[in-house]
Amino acid sequence: MDKMNLRRQLNAARASLSPEQLRANAIKTRETLLDQPWVQMAGLVACYWSAGVEPETHGLVFALWKHGATVMLPVLRNDNDLDWAVYDGPDTLAPGRHGIMEPVDTRRGVDAIRTAALVIVPALAVDRKTGVRLGRGGGSYDRALARVGPNVPTVALLHAGELLDDVPAEPHDQQVRFAMTPEGLTSLM
Structure with a gap:
């Protein structure tokens, strides 16, 4: 199945x-x-x-923050790359492009993700054999994941049935090290 049809099927589910x-x-x-x-x-x-029916992260972000982690959230730039800013509680968010909530804190730049000790990303699906993730098609997270060091845990959050045996991939598609579904955490690499 090609990416467009797979995305359509996954979004319907x-x-x-x-x-x-x-x-x-x-x-x-x-x-x-x-x-x-x-x-x-x-x-x-x-x-x-x-946002919407993505695997929900609001409680996770809040819990990480309350436990003392510094949490950076993406800010979508005009070129569809991701800038990063620090979350400092629910009152520090405002709607960004496409209505998705973004931190109002100072932007840290696209390379700020290089300093993260853990990276949690959205995905529509992940290939269980290769770790390649399927996103929405804009390439924002592929660019961001390309900046992450090889030993940093990268986790894609999925719904049940979205860890697949075969996800179509192109050279720019990035891998993740873990897939998190409601059934549990799966190590991919």
Whole structure:
């Protein structure tokens, strides 16, 4: 299946999830991730602020922040690359391009992700054999992930059924080291 049709299929499946399923998935994901020692020890975390039916991160971001981590969230630039700014509580967010909430803090630049000890990204699917992630098609997270060091844990958050045996890939598509679904954490590399 090509990327466009796979995205269409995955988005349709996500649209069928109930608010109760989305909440339950978010709790399982948050609790599983927060139980990992390498998550607990990460002083600087790059994450995303979920929108719509993406795997929900609001509680995760808040919990990481309350536990003392510095959490950077993306700020979408006009060229569709990702700048980064620090989350300092729920009152420090404002709608950005496309209405997605972004931190109002000082921008740290596209290379700020290089300093993160943990990177959590959205994905529509991840290939269980290669770790290649399928995003929405804008390439923003592929560019950001290309800047992350090889030993930094990178985690894609998924719904059930989105860790697949075959995800179409192109040379620019980036891999992640872990896939997190409501069923648990899967090491990919």
